Amino acid sequence: MSISCDWLAACQLAIIDKLSGRASLVHVLETVTSARFPAQVPTFHVVATWHNHTEMVATGRLRVRIDEVGGDPGAALSEEEVTFHGKTSHRMICIVQSLAVQRPGPYRVVASLQLTGAEQWADVAVFPFHVAMSANSPQAAQA
Secondary structure, three states, rough: OOOEEEEEEEEEEEEEEEOOOOOEEEEEOEEEEEEEOOEEOOOOEEEEEEEOOOEEEEEEEEEEEEEEEOOOOOEEEEEEEEEEOOOOOOEEEEEEEEEEEOOOOEOOOOOOEEOOOOOEEEEEEEEEEEEEOOOOOOHHOOO
């Protein structure tokens, strides 16, 4: 594939410097805790950097979603069609206002690509994180 997702991350806050284009990720998500389930994961950012590896023009649809590991694919957080002119990059930033989770366990942010003319989406990058019960929650004490 000529287009790839160079990196993908979820964090509490993503700051992009307008002059240099550099990204600063604050509090990268590894584990999110909740006192009870179902739960709402508070606002966080998802950042994906895409790159065209050839000198040719390439167009594709880029998508980011969140899945519960072992569950059905989640709905798209962001989806856009991008045309890359030569060896160029594109950054997607999604602000997730609230994520509803039914149970603790492993989750993953998934970046997918659909090249122009293709019917199938290809998952090209994954960022795992865990949603856990708070240690001091009443539900944890009952377990």
